[in-house]
Amino acid sequence: MVHDFELFKRNLKQIPVGAFILADKGYQGISAIFKNCLLPLKAKRGCKLHPELKTYNREINKKRIGIEHVFGKLKTFKILSGCYRNRGKRLGLRFNLIAGIYNLQLSEK
Template structure:
């Protein structure tokens, strides 16, 4: 479910928006993120990001297995992004009033949350 949203003007990375937004967080909650959130350890103790391969060494079998299991968990998040892109609020340039973007995004998120809770 989409619980909390934050927006900023222009093109910015999600992690940069997160650092500036000061959204309320629960300390016991596990955060599962992709490699774009490398510095999340400074903000949250319970985080889980994939292991990155370096130029000098390849990933071990255990690290590859961990990345695969993490991807299986993250796929639900990626499917939610896909559903938001179907509404075209994330996939295209938003051409309406900037003040109403947050309202419209939250309305679409509410529709998706309703669909998730009432689907069989």
């Protein structure tokens, strides 16, 4: 099984120059290989984040919430909610079809 971080590293060259990435706390190591990223900060074990850092996290999360809502909607298609067990070569096609269905639903609202 390929993890999200591995997929990110494989596709790093496809990210446009000057682009920024908004990622969640699970991608803490991303800043070592891609400088233009905004990540919420994690508190160290047994410590609390400073109020200014909490505000920083809140601002990033305000920008990411729309993305998270789309992921939640896309996960209603069971192919995206669990482990992908089909041919890897067709994943892009299937994902694009699901995204197209989602966009069609958006356009009808």
